[in-house]
Amino acid sequence: MLLSMTGFGEAQQQAGGEMTRVEIRAVNNRHFKLISRLPEGYNSLEGDIEAVVRDQVRRGSLQLTLTVTRDLSPENCLLNEAIILGYYQQLQRLAKQCKPCDQAGVPHLEWGTLLNLPGAVGDTQRSKDLEQEWPVIQQVVRDCIGQLNTMRAREGAALAADLMSNLQVMSRELQQIEGRAPEIVRAYETRLLDRINQLLSEHKVQADPTLIVREVGVFAERSDISEEIVRLRSHLQQFENMVQHETAPGRKLDFMIQEMLRETNTIGSKANDAQVARHVVEIKTAIERLREMVQNVE
Incomplete structure (x- = not known):
């Protein structure tokens, strides 16, 4: 909880x-x-x-x-004479300056005024x-x-519901990326062949199929995001378990968000694919919402 x-x-x-x-x-x-x-x-x-x-x-x-x-x-009250006298003397000086005196020249000072001042009346039982x-x-x-x-706890339950909702968004987007991953290499191979055929037709030369296969292989290895997908899905599962079963996982959730963002950025840079990029943007948007909410989780 x-x-x-x-x-x-x-x-x-x-x-x-x-x-x-x-x-x-x-x-x-x-x-x-x-x-x-x-x-x-x-x-x-x-x-x-x-x-x-x-x-x-x-x-x-x-x-x-x-x-x-x-x-x-009354038996528990104690008049703090020194404090009251200090108040009286200060008020007397002030009253003379303001001249609110009676016919005998004595300042008008009410006892109620003095006794209501801080510290004037103490309690013999308190200490x-x-x-x-x-x-x-x-x-x-x-x-x-x-x-x-x-x-x-009431606000925490609302936070948990919002966190889970964003996790579902991320899971759906990650599933779309996983489905697109096999197409990335094929799309690159198609673009590469189209470009090579265009150059061949313009310059009337022959292409070495071995070099084409090698280039596609290098790209396939460089753009392989399967490990990042597995790790990101694992982070999502761990995050969900913390939300559902731990009482004070705030620090752990904050760390897990950093790891999820790192894997997401790696997926976007390695895939180098427009469709994957759109899904990466959606995941990063959800991660930012998670980050804001986790700041208020104990």
Whole structure:
């Protein structure tokens, strides 16, 4: 089963007076890259979170966002006096410059304004409960990855169908080339004899049949594409097996595409035939479509 490298997942869980929520967005990347956006005080969990994600995702560029909303009770709240005082002093200086003062010359500063500023109110339980929170966070991350992989699998199935469709196009074109191959030498022999007969009639000379046979033989050996056809068909079969039976064959598929393109180019150059050239163009067009799609396969 193929997995796309593009997807989105989200999950949340309410436990112990907290709402833990995780979002993951994924796009294609040749390697694994995870950017974690964690709340203040949770950075120590970054390595553990990455280990959970790596267990389920092999390639791709992922952005994970963790939010923890705590239902703070008064006994768990801590006013950070130094931070609040710093805010107050800065706001006081600014207020004096803007002159929004009362009759006594005191700046108008609301407590609600101060307490809503970052870091003004802390939580006495957060640092000591982080280890206890981890099982919940771990489970939410796993649930989120499950949602992500559901989307990736759905897109992967669509990719697999498109890949198989292009493989069928390539197989049909290759069959046409294989049918044309025996005619290539005969067509060359006909063209060669026609040209020789024309020259003989113009110059009234005799041709050595042995030389003609030798020339045709050299061309036949030089234009033999049977081995390339066999190898290309083998690549098509291997590609199909990877699509149908492997979970993360993206790198292998990319390599196989390079091999298919190489064999196709060799067929076109060796055959030196207009009909074969048309089929080669169709195969190369399908290969380019494969290349674009495989960039998003894990």
